[in-house]
Amino acid sequence: MYDLIIVGGGPAGMTAAVYAARKRLNTLLLSKDVGGQVLWTMGVENYMGYQYVEGPELMQKFEEQVKQFPLEQKIGQGASTLSLSDAGFEVRTEAGESYQARAVIVATGKRPRQLNVPGEERLKGRGVTYCAICDGPIFAGEKVAVIGGGNSALEAALDMVKIGDHVYLVSLTPLTGDQILIERAVKSPNLTVLLEHEVLSIEGPNRVESVKVRDLKNGAEKKLEVTGVFVEIGLVPNSEAVRQIVRLNRLGEIEVNCACETGVPGLFAAGDVTNVPEKQIVVAAGEGAKAALAAHKYLQRL
């Protein structure tokens, strides 16, 4: 039985861990990975104290700081369910292990949103990718489709026009990214922008061969011959494990008040999984600190 279980090892979870350990709470940090979404961030220029740092390097610094304190860590599996128990809470992991605590902080962040079209699941890792910076170079010299209209999609498309043969940028809406990126995209000779198009399916026997799209303006369907599909359509909160016991907003984010309280006594949430505005490393870290201090106060009153 722990005082506190922190679920999630991104900036919010790791900061919470440091604050909890300094309050001498008997704490377990449980996470699928160490670093969360920051691992996929190349350059960070707005985390104070660092003029420029690569995402993975910053997270390594966080991890080193966490390790300065006595704290138990289970890394490699996420939480599948969180339920209320007599003593407080029970967290069950994806591997079926069970842990109990008097208080819990959920700091599970967000993950890439899927298209949910036929062929996507089957061809994942076989041409369908959600990590453009990881897998982009594998498609050098090939034709690819980037799905989405925001900054991530535009950045992926602009990276791929440099090394790919041709890029289709497929967006449901007009492009919503920064104007500077839109201008660069529109000027690229080997980039075709398909606005107000929806993806119907991804096809190929065991590797991506094409993507079927439909023009929402006139209903016309088109087949794009591509070997890669980069899905960059935003993020969804990892809030499934608690959806039975807390209130989520329409985006699926956990609703918290300004003290990171969820409304369930002893259950706190912090970072990108919550409805707190602005998904930034510095905001998530600050929220993690607040959640740990709130949990400490709660445990003192018990």
Place this chain on the structure above:
Amino acid sequence: MSAKTVKVYSTPTCPYCKMAKKFLETNKIPYQDLNVAEDKAAREEMVQKSGQMGVPVIDVNGEFVVGFNQSWLKEKLGL
């Protein structure tokens, strides 16, 4: 414990590739690092052998795993 042949197919920008390589180094496992962003032959070999177009792909004595799967690596490497 007999020596295992370990290959890591990776790209320089992929965080899980870095973590996987760091894990191998920490455990003193020698490996061949194949940068599929530069090395077209390695890229084709990866796709042919593993059917995968996402990195990292790790080959331990001809068995493949996609992504940085610590428990799989520990088992295969006898750590």
